[in-house]
Amino acid sequence: MNDMFIKSREIGKPFKLSRRGFIGASLGALALGVVVPAGRARAQAAQAVVPGTRVSAFIEIRPDSTVLFRSAFIEGGQGIFTAMAQIVGEELDVDPANFTVEGAPPGPDYLLIGGARFTGGSMSVRMSYDAMRKLGASARMMLMQAAATQLDVPVAELSTEPGRVLHAKSGRSIPYGELVDAAAGLPVPEEVALRDSADFRWIGKPVGRLDAHDKSTGKAQYSIDLKVDGMLYAAVQHSPHLGGEPDSLQNEAEVAGMPGVHSVHRLPGAVAVVANSWWRARMAVEALQVTWTEPAPDVSRAMPADFSTEAHLAALKAAPGDGIAFEEEGDVSAALAGAAKVVEASYDAPYLAHGQLEPPSALVRWNEDGTLELWAPNQAPEMFQAHAAKVADIEPGQVIVHSPLLGGFFGRHFLYETANPFPQAILLSKAVGRPIKLIWSREEEFLRDALRPMSAVRFRAGLDADGLPVALHAVSAGEGPAGRWFGRDPDKVDSTAVEGIAGKVYAIKNRRVGHIHVDDPAIIGFWRSVGHSMNDFFYETFFDEMADVGGHDPYELRHRLLADSPRHRNLLEAVAELAGGWKRGPFEAEDGSRRARGVAMASPFGSEVATIAEVSIQQGQIVVHDIWVAIDPGSIVNPAIIEAQVNSAVALGLSSALLEEVVYVDGVPQARNYDGYPILTPDQMPRVHVRIVESGAPMGGIGEPGVPGVPPAVANAVSTLTGRRVRSLPLSKFSLEEGGAT
Amino acid sequence: MDLTINGTKHQIDIEPETPLLWVLRDELGMTGTKYGCGVAQCGACTVLVDGVATRSCVTTVDSVVGAQITTIEAIEEDPIGQKVVQAWVAHQVPQCGYCQSGQVMAATALLKETPQPGDEDIASAMVNLCRCGTYNAIIAAVRDAAQA
Known part of the structure; x- marks a missing residue:
């Protein structure tokens, strides 16, 4: 997503301001901050607004001391409104339960992602955490200054408790709601002290979602x-x-x-x-x-009448050459030439639909x-x-x-x-x-959705005499969504096409990850975890192939290649411990079923993830019993929401691994509803076990990182059970007979 | 035609084959019941018809004249529905929330019919789709609601 991040700066710049951006959806309360006529506000805004600093753009304290907060990021199940209430409430000193949060209108105050704004890339909390804390602390300071004047005492003698300013000496206190008028006239302070993280009451705690009751009673309103x-x-x-x-x-x-x-x-x-x-x-x-x-011939992005996914996949597989290098370390050609063994395999993954339930x-x-x-x-x-x-x-x-x-x-x-x-x-x-x-009806949605792109990858690895990988050469063919929507430099590789093949953490000295751009005839888009959604499947399943050829256990080989990377090694050990110890299998479970486990690691969106899946095959069906996920996002805001998001990511990752595939024949998608495009059903949902590791590394994302490890962990277990590698998704296409032809 | 929804009679003048879902949403403004697929695949449109979980997107309005229709809007007026909602909140089930009206209705229908459901009962009743993967939380909440 880095390409998207950088390119979107350009998109974010020239916006004019909507009236609503300034006047706000006032619910009869005054906005806290400098209230100026709209004309003057526009003039001021023409000067540089520093995103995330103007209290009045975000915070409205009502007479009853509850808060209306305008979130730069949109709520869609990831829990961002609750996270914002926790972060701002912590510093403002208002219980998150007393927040009402809504999506902010367009405006320069909300361009918190490098001068632009979007809800994506698992960026919302990590890109705004510091700014939102400071915003809450600034508002609190303004309320205290107003209280100091009203009580005629020095600010230094004041403190707050949730929703009110206290003067301990005299035992007097004033609710926030009664200080708004006075506070609104004060300038936003330049410097404010932030709360010591040891004293956090809401950040880092499993605070309940603000919308749980409304969403359980049909009151929540969608577009x-x-x-x-x-x-x-x-x-x-x-x-x-x-x-x-x-x-x-x-x-x-x-x-x-x-x-x-x-x-x-x-x-x-x-x-x-x-x-x-x-x-x-x-x-x-x-x-x-x-x-x-x-x-007409000059229509851009017209769907060719003879387009088929089958033919496009063949074209991706046949794309010649090694592509433009995205990641290069050492001398991969020499290392391959000198290798004791060479492992080669080709992988592919299909188009996917988003399938969100709201049309x-x-x-x-x-x-x-x-x-x-x-x-x-x-x-x-x-x-x-x-x-x-x-x-x-x-x-x-x-x-x-x-x-x-x-x-x-x-x-x-x-x-x-x-x-x-x-x-x-x-x-x-x-x-x-x-x-x-x-x-749009569900059928029109399946016709016009922007798809997760299809991709094909060729791997070649060189192993030394001990069966350890010394060279890895990967060539990916396809097109990334960031290049499609934010502009592509023909001389450069779109990171969203290769993330998850590139950026891996294992110590393999000689590496080259290349990409061949093949224009995708379909309308492609971002799909939860973007390139990682398939690339970590390719890489982490091929990793098991290298391990097998080299005579190493796939967990042990990962562990060995992470010897110099303690953060990742710890995480791998954490997931194994969570799963009661690593065992590949096949083994017999207590219920008599024959099971195996697969492991995978991924480094998506600033977080680190290790995943283990336990799988059996029953009556010709893949059954995924348990998924264990250890996730290290550096530091956290809400562990309950993280656990829910990991469950959600596991469901989507597993759905893609087992079932999902958009198929085009004669330029038309074959499935136009869930009957033709099955998504994960309740009976296919595994138990999900989550361990959050707070390594203290810079804060990473949460919404997407749980996805990429699931398909390879499941595929690796299926390979152990069947004795054959899984090199193409979804698994519904894979013959499950042991030892049979692929 | 006369419809009884959440105990209230409504006079509706509409083509008899109109799905109940769209009568609820567009004619009566009761948007808690959701449109997801329109072909009884996802269950977002689940309502109770005489206490039975029913997919309103494929239920013609003329087929429910005379029946007691319950929608999510009245869920907390029902003692079992109230327990289900409490369990949903306690387990923090909803993520995006779009399918949850239908999930809550399906759970309420199950517990009305089978107050102490076993795993099999839960598995065969709770079949609505959730793209956010709240399935484990749903099962835990149904079990809790049954104990409450």
Whole structure:
């Protein structure tokens, strides 16, 4: 994700400010901070705003001393709203339970990721932790200064307890809610002391999620649930091939006369029906008999009519050469030439769909003042704002973006243009002069999702006389999503294409990781753990091949090659200990089943992860009994949420390993719903055991790192059970008969 | 036609084959019941029809006239539903939360039918999909709700 991080700086720069960014969604309380007229605020903002420093942009203390907090990062299940309440509440001295958190509007205050903002790359907490602590501490100091004036005592004599300022000497105290007016006029302090981590009450503790009750009672509202006055509903039917346009609509008059139908529309690459309910809109748009044009030759990213995943995989496997070097150490050619044994294998992984449970939607309203209001699931408000402005032909500052809770995301809700419904909703709303809520049916979602790319990798390893790897040569072919969406330098390798093959921690002296760019005909995107989602599978399963050929136990070989890397060696030992000791198997379990274990390590998103899986094969099905995960994110904010996120990552990683594969034939995806694209079911979920190791290293990510170790750990165990290597996913394609042909 | 939802009668004038899901969401504004797949694969749309977990995305509205329909909006008015919600919060089940209305309804239906479910009962009743992988927390919460 580093490429994305750097490139997105450019994307983040030129945003104008929405009014809402300054006036805020005031709930009748004054924002804490310098209150200035909007005109002056704009002028000030034109000067440099240092992201994450202006208290008023984030914190609103209400009269009852509870806090409305605007989070730069969007909540989609990863627990970020709760984490923000913990971090800010710790320093502000407000119990996180007294926070209400919402997604912040676009604006310069929220560009906390290198001058840009997105919710992704497992970056939210680690990129904003220091700034959010300081923000909370600054607000607390302003409240204390206001209290000092009111009580006519020196600030030094004051302290706080949750929600109030105390003057211990006189026994007087003032609730925060009564200090807001006075505090709002004070400047944000330049320097503030932060709380000693030994005194943390909420950071590092398993604080309950703020949204658990609302999400257990149907009260939580997602984009798809929202409604505004005068709104109409819209449904679309897309061209089967991206780039095709609607030609003739044979039965347009008939469809226009269906119950509840308001109007029938042609959109770029789609037809739409606007109606007084979504079901009526959907029934009508699916009744439309449309002739689609073939994409014109100059249409970029048009889906070729003969595109198939099978042919594309063959092309990736056949891509010649060693590619551009991304990582190079020592002399791999010489080491291979001098090796006692050479191990070679080719690996591949398929396209994946996001499959988040909330289908994409967009709600659009044009306001009388010329502004456009957009509610849409998004991981990047400023990028959506900029693109919405382009589509609507207005200034970005005239687009008000709301970022509701995400019903799952996993990388689905970045700006992918043809994969986002909001441009269609803008055009429809403009055409009918009414607010529009557009929902994509699950079938349209499977047609237009931005996929985890397909990739193929060729490995060659050289082993010395002791069977230890001395050379590793890898050539990956495909395309990374960062290059696709943030610009690709043809002379450089997109790190999102090779992360997880490169950046491995084992001491193998001579290495070369090369990448061959092969343009992907599909619309590709970011999928939870991005390149790691497949690359660690490739590398860590090939690692077991090296171990087997060299006559070493795969755990012991990893342990040996981590001799000079104590952080990783400790983590490997931690996961083995958590699993009751390493044993590869096959062995007989207490229930009489024949089982094996696989191990894998990964270094994704600034964290380190070691994973062990225990697997059996029963009635021709792979059964994953237990997954043990030791994760070292350096330091933590909420251990309960980390455990939940690791469970979640295990589920997604296992789902991809066992079941998932997007297949195209004749330019069309074969699955259009979960019946054709199965995802992990409850009965396939293993027990998950988590150990958090706080090594004190710089803080790493949490949302994604649990994913990459799962497919290789499971595949390695399956290989031990069957005696054959797994070199392609998903495992549903793998013949499970022992010793049979692959 | 007349629908009884959460004990309240609603007069609905709509095509009889409309799925109950969209009557709830678009006609009545009860958006706690979710659309996930529309083909009874995921269970996000689960409601109770005469106490039985039912996938409202494939249940035509005319087929439930005269039935007692319970949605997530009324879950805490039901003593078993209330226990389920408490267990859900205690176990911090939801992540993104989108499937959880359906999960809570499925759990409530199970415990109404089988107050002390065994592992098999839980496995055969709790089949809704969750992309966030909250499955282990769901099972733990169902077990706890049964003991409460």
